[in-house]
């Protein structure tokens with residue numbers, strides 16, 4: 820079953836409001852995102868490629884998945900409480916990203932050139 824961002828946001832907000840978590844301090848939610856991002860980062864620390872994730876135990880996969888949800892939980896609440904509809908802005912942003920990062924560009928070469936010259940021709 821797939822859910823839209825709006826459906827997930829609705830569930831998160833309903834969960835929070837049922838517990839009286841309303842009118843939260845935005846900086847507290849932002850800090851919670853950073854903390855959850857650090858917890859997510861622990862799963863990636865010292866790993867050099869994604870092959871290590873293919874063979875992870877179900878317990879580790881669940882733990883990793885829960886950290887992504889923790890980040891989304893706070894991120895979507897912060898956006899909702901700030902009056903930001905992520906779906907709306909995703910749809911507005913994607914065409915801009917398509918314009919900025921054109922298909923067919925050799926990003927490997929561009930990054931090598933940037934490291935060699937310090938001049939960024941991509942952005």
Ligand SMILES: [Mg+2]
Nearest residue numbers: 855858886889
């Ligand atoms: Mg967590």
